[in-house]
Amino acid sequence: MIGSLRRLGRFGCNALESLGRAGGFLLLSAFAVPSREGFGLWVRQMHFVGVLSLAIVLVSGLFIGMVLALQGYTILVEFGAEQALGQMVALSLLRELAPVVAALLFAGRAGSALTAEIGLMKATEQLSSMEMIGVDPLRRVVAPRLWAGFVALPLLTVGFSVVGIWGGYLVGVEWLGGFEGSYWGNMQSSVEFLDDVGNGMIKSMVFAVVVTWIAVFQGYDLIPTSEGISRATTRTVVYSSLAVLGLDFVLTAVMFGGLS
Amino acid sequence: MKRSKTMELGVGLFMLAGILGLVFLGLRVSGMTLNASGDTFRLEANFANIGSLKPRARVTMAGVTVGRISAIELDTEWYDARVVMELDSDLEGELSRDTTAAILTAGLLGEQYVGLSVGGDPEMLADGDTIRDTQSAVVLEELIQQFVSNMVND
Structure with a gap:
């Protein structure tokens, strides 16, 4: 009885401790004074995290937009409301699907790679060597990756929405023969720039911080063995997916749900 | 490099x-739209019932969008809705005083918008004037109610 209570206590203490460590880590590295070559390092990471993720994000966005239009059209046409297709595609992409799916893909494509890279640096003692020669690994290794993630994911989300809306247009108007004017017209009259596009962007910025933070911290904090690296990579994907989906509900409730 | x-x-x-x-x-x-608000002019119209008309809805004329609704408020003098419209300045001084405004619906479930049609009065509407002749939105419940009461009377 007392033993199980103590185990629960130890679990709670450990969880709080690692949360505190992760918070301090985020603060220290995100607001570290940028070094002179910081911009170059950031560009290199932007290339890896952003430009190279573009293909998977855009292709997924295209197919999700196409599927939305296909499903939406067959359902809406039963109510004679197929002119509301553009509105449905645009709102569901801008508010929910683009931020969430782009963040999930980002966690799988870029987050896991960040964890593995930093983890291997730690396992091969590159991080401690940097400290030995007086280079702060938080500034040199972690901060550029963190900021690259913060900037890249919102941009990827915009790309996802644009390509998805175009994919919906392709299926709904070009292939199924919906009316082009009502696709764009209903969309324009129902989408508000600040409420829909803006809140979607806020969501994706929150997801960017959470996903990149989890990925980088898991890499920095892992047990430096080959097993530790594989565990940490898995944890990155699992934790960031759960965090994105859970936070998405909270953010949706605050932004659109009228729960308060 | x-x-x-x-x-x-x-x-x-x-x-x-x-x-x-x-x-x-x-x-x-x-x-x-990127257009500055400078090249528009204001018209007002009072409707007995605006249905689900929203600010930023279109104002059309013969199906062509000529402006947007900038505000909707309750007129406490008559207890009806005062709709403020921003129209292209090209139309300033081109709309006759007996222009009518009607709230129309795009399709069965589409958005509601305001349709203008000109009359034959030689005097023209100027910035800030009010359109007198208006036609309210069609509310489905009222239509059904009328239909049912007509059936009972017959």
Whole structure:
């Protein structure tokens, strides 16, 4: 009885401790004074995290937009409301699907790679060597990756929405023969720039911080063995997916749900 | 060094594409216009019932969009809805005083908008004038109620 209570206590203490460590880590590295070559390092990471993720994000966005239009059209046409297709595609992409799916893909494509890279640096003692020669690994290794993630994911989300809306247009108007004017017209009259596009962007910025933070911290904090690296990579994907989906509900409730 | 240059170019293009995408979302998807508010003029119209008309809805004439609704408020003098419209300044002094405004619906479930049609009065509407002759939105419940009471009377 007392033993199980103590185990629960130890679990709670450990969880709080690692949360505190992760918070301090985020603060220290995100607001570290940028070094002179910081911009170059950031560009290199932007290339890896952003430009190279573009293909998977855009292709997924295209197919999700196409599927939305296909499903939406067959359902809406039963109510004679197929002119509301553009509105449905645009709102569901801008508010929910683009931020969430782009963040999930980002966690799988870029987050896991960040964890593995930093983890291997730690396992091969590159991080401690940097400290030995007086280079702060938080500034040199972690901060550029963190900021690259913060900037890249919102941009990827915009790309996802644009390509998805175009994919919906392709299926709904070009292939199924919906009316082009009502696709764009209903969309324009129902989408508000600040409420829909803006809140979607806020969501994706929150997801960017959470996903990149989890990925980088898991890499920095892992047990430096080959097993530790594989565990940490898995944890990155699992934790960031759960965090994105859970936070998405909270953010949706605050932004659109009228729960308060 | 050359590799780093192409990398910078790629990142630059990526960020530019993101910003252009945001502009696309603003202009094409949410229908914002870059026109300054200077080249519009205001007209007001009182409706007995506006249905589900919303601010920023279209104002059309013969199906062509000529402006947007900028505000909807309750007129406490008559207890009806006062709708403020911003129309293209091209139309200033071109609409006759007996122009009518009707609230129409695009399709069965589409959005509601205001349709204007001109009359034959030689005097023209100026900035800030009120359209007298208006036709309220069709409310489905009222139609059904009328239909049912007609059936009972017959």
